[in-house]
Amino acid sequence: MFIYVVKIGDSLFSIATKYQVSMDSIRTINGLKTDRLVPGQDLLIPTDMYIVQPGDSLYSISRMSFIPIETIRLYNGLQSDVLMIGMGLYLPPRPKYESENLSYITPSTPERNQMIVQEFSPINTYFGIFEHHVLEDGSLSPLDDRQLIRLSRENHVAPLAVITNLTPTGFSPQLTSRVLNTPEIRERLINNIYNLVKSKNYAGVNIDFEQVREGDRDLYSGFLRSLSERLRPEGYYTSAAVPAKTSDAIPWLKGYDYGGIGAAVDFVFIMAYDWHEASSPPGPVAPINEVRQTIDYALNHMRRTKIILGVPRYGYDWTMSNGTVDSARAISVSSAVETAMKYQVPIQYSTEYQQPFYHYRDEMGKRHIVWFEDSRARAQKLMLVVNYQLRGIGAWQLGLHFPQSAVLVKEFTISKKII
Structure with a gap:
């Protein structure tokens, strides 16, 4: 191939x-x-x-x-x-790298749940089932996840309960701080996560607390350690999704102690994407140099066998007005290619960032800039996983159409099964 x-x-x-x-x-x-x-x-x-x-x-x-x-x-x-x-x-077959891969999945219709699980089970060790919200008293929001848990296990993929600090207005550092700084709420949350995992037959948990404040840095690592100590004796996995860091100097990422988090959990999903996103100027979503620098930084703080490299199945379409962003929306890889076809504009490729992009004008004459992931970009990231010998690769998220991605994962890796 x-x-x-x-x-x-x-x-x-x-x-x-x-x-x-x-x-x-x-x-x-x-x-x-x-x-x-x-x-x-x-x-x-x-x-x-x-x-x-x-x-x-x-x-x-x-x-x-x-x-x-x-x-x-x-x-x-x-x-x-x-x-x-x-x-x-x-062209001889490539040596296959054994990895533990994690992809996120959101509950949908029974038919779509079954289709996605069956399609992606061969290349995944874990499915992160998105999501249970943390509430202010340490309880968890409900989720219709039983079919996905059952299908995951039937297809030999370990289901993980994804727990987030997402609220109706977005990820909430205030909520996280309240939970972490209130011992009784923190302990109640740990108990509720344990009960959720045990009662619903999850294989473990994936904590996705975003925008953690610098002042809560040690409390967050301590929370993950306490959670792991509760789950590990019964064989459950504790993992965390963390934003990509390339240094300790980035102010809004100081709440994440890679060393403390890596020591507390079984593995870490590094969200190596959104260097440019809907609220930023146009640019590459997952530029290869920054992804590589993130891995290098992480390896200074945790073992390579702890790291799952998170990659995107999407891009962004920015609508421009007088040189500034008017609006932006996330689009799947397939949608990005279909839009280029619709407007018959050539797709360009940045060798510096190892990501494709193009410009077009819509029916209203408005200029758009699109950056996204494609097969070339995905293969480069798979090569990083193999060359750095990381635990595996993971994706956000399987509902976003990117047909070549699964083929490439099979070309480079063999997904380890643990159940």
Whole structure:
């Protein structure tokens, strides 16, 4: 398998003919709803034979297939780097990295729940079932999660109860502070989480407290430690979702002590995305340099086997007005590509950030800027997981359509099963 980037003049037929694969195989693996293509669109080509094209080199083929040049040389008995147009090169299977992967899932209709669980179970160790809200007295909001828990276990994926500090007005640092600073409420919350996990047959918990204040830093780590001490004796997992940090100097992230959190829990899901988001100027959602710096920072504070690298299944579409952001919305990867097709604008790719982007004008003449994740970007992050030997990779969230992502995860990893 390799990633092909659509060029001007390409059609699905011409690409299939060029690489001697069926059009249906390209449609299926890429989840294509139409045969229309747009320049810059990335396509997975499902074959282990590469047909050399004009302008190809071992370097370019290596980058398309994520297979080292030396490996391609070895398996094809090449004595030099000279390639002949039309010659076939065997692309050997990549060594699979055993990982524990975690993806978030939100309850939906029974039919959709079943479809998503069955589709993504082969590549996940854990499903984070989103979400139970913490209330001011330490109780938890209800959630219709029983079908997802049952389906998860039937498909050998460990269900985790996701507990958040989300309120009707957004994530609440005030609520978090009240809970952490009031011993009786904190203890009540720990008891309620324990009872939830035990009574509903969860495998453990994933705590997603966002915007934790600097003054609550040690209290938060202590809360996670106490929760883990309550759950671990009965074999339940304690994990935490944390924002991406590249240093200790970022004021709004000082509430997260990577060392303390990493020591308290079984593993950490690092939300390595939203460097640019709906309330920010346009830009890459998960730029590769910042993701790498986050891993480097985390490894200075916790073991690599504690880290699940969180990656996005989405991007943002910013509407601009006189050079400033008028509004913005999150869009799935598939929606981003479909919008580029609709307005017939080429998709560009930043090699610096390893993320795609494009500009377009809508029917009202308003200018839009779109940044998102694609196969090339996802493969780069999978390479980080393998090269750094992290615990695994995880995604927010499975309801957002990104058909190539699961294929790539299978290409690079084998998901460990623990139940």
